[in-house]
Amino acid sequence: MIFDRLAPVFLLLGSNVFMTFAWYGHLKYKSAPLTWAIAASWGIALFEYCLMVPANRMGSALYSAPQLKGMQEVITLLVFAGFSTWYLGAPLKWNHWAGFALIVVAAWLIFLD
Template identity: 85%
Template sequence: MRESPMPAFDRLLPILLLIGSNVFMTFAWYGHLRYKATPLVTVILVSWGIAFFEYCLMVPANRLGSAFYSAPQLKGMQEVITLLVFAGFSAWYLGQPLKWNHWAGFALIAVAAWLIFLE
């Protein structure tokens, strides 16, 4: 009898939720940089509203992911996902592509996240 593909999806779902949550949070934290004339109070309130949707994805990601991953592993994944989402956002939305030293620094963080998964 073939094993159901759901266990693989169950492990992947938290990662997909982390990606979605990081897209929202990146816009909440950095999206306002294109609108420097907007009053700071407005930016804070809009960012807070965007962050609500980030939490709606992040909390389930961590809750569901804890069935398969430790808390440090979830945090390590989240950091790498954050860097990848930010790299794309910085180049695409802000028009500030990353330089070699940024990529090198991010690579070191990715290595640190990988170490978290070693037994």
């Protein structure tokens, strides 16, 4: 069923939005104390885990663990590319895109039989 195949993808997408804010969102507020950045990141990461764990549980019925990880890496790169440009104001350069493309190729290889 299409829902079974796509639900993990959408959950991974949502979890990666939270993860990206948890890991990199504080870079916009470098004057804030490091302890605040850590506490805020941990709080945001809780929501990431609330989506990531079900994504992997559900996804493991159809995908292998390496396939789930490859999928997650590609989603992470796509979310990060948008986040870096939109939120941090740091658009990616050609070499970043080239490196990301190589990772996408690696993830594609994971799905081959």
